[in-house]
Amino acid sequence: MAKHKVLDRFYNSDKWKTFRLGLINERGNKCSRCKQTIAISKEIIGHHKIELTPENVHDHNISLNPDLVDLVCFDCHNILHNRFGYKAEKKVYLVYGPPLAGKQAFVKRHVQRGDIIIDMDRLYSAVSMQPEYDKPDNLLMNVRGIYNQLLDNIKVRHGKWYNAWIIGGYADKYKREKVINDLGAEPIFLDVSKEECLQRLAVDEERQYRQDEWQGYIEKWFEHYVE
Numbered sequence: 001m002a003k004h005k006v007l008d009r010f011y012n013s014d015k016w017k018t019f020r021l022g023l024i025n026e027r028g029n030k031c032s033r034c035k036q037t038i039a040i041s042k043e044i045i046g047h048h049k050i051e052l053t054p055e056n057v058h059d060h061n062i063s064l065n066p067d068l069v070d071l072v073c074f075d076c077h078n079i080l081h082n083r084f085g086y087k088a089e090k091k092v093y094l095v096y097g098p099p100l101a102g103k104q105a106f107v108k109r110h111v112q113r114g115d116i117i118i119d120m121d122r123l124y125s126a127v128s129m130q131p132e133y134d135k136p137d138n139l140l141m142n143v144r145g146i147y148n149q150l151l152d153n154i155k156v157r158h159g160k161w162y163n164a165w166i167i168g169g170y171a172d173k174y175k176r177e178k179v180i181n182d183l184g185a186e187p188i189f190l191d192v193s194k195e196e197c198l199q200r201l202a203v204d205e206e207r208q209y210r211q212d213e214w215q216g217y218i219e220k221w222f223e224h225y226v227e
């Protein structure tokens, strides 16, 4: 039973049942994760890579899209959902690079529902109610406190999140390597040149009245960056 009736209705619908059988015919009765043969076809689970919600279930580009549905066995399905003590390994990513490199956009493309995102800009916005490009200096200590608390959570794998995404500039090699080592994070560097960042800033509507402030951040990042 799903948490929402509208999801139950979807999984009981002929559309879904036919779609799932079509996938089994096409792909065979193997679990796509552990490659085990699943003898009883009823036990083949169609797992949605983008978790279905009451909002997206009616969008057939999501709920009935073969590219977004994996056929898996019962055990693998529980691992994928971290259910009943079945634990998938939690992955931690450090997404870093200069201001306007597109770090948030990158994470947005890869995040799944249930992941945790640790991003100074968003935390700032959460406690200040200001837009993300406007960070009142006087709140820095409090925001940093939340940020560090969350990093500590990630370090000891506290909580039920799936993957963690840490977003930051991390021009400083020492700080960057400390996070990578302390948290067991996989680094993802968005390698965008200074010229490109400045060009993006020039056409960025949100920051149009803060060009010099952000130009300063970009220049500072490239001054401090050590590969």
Ligand SMILES: [Zn+2]
Pocket: 031, 032, 033, 034, 035, 036, 072, 073, 074, 075, 076, 077
């Ligand atoms: Zn399996």
Ligand SMILES: [Zn+2]
Pocket: 046, 047, 048, 077, 080, 081
């Ligand atoms: Zn699933």
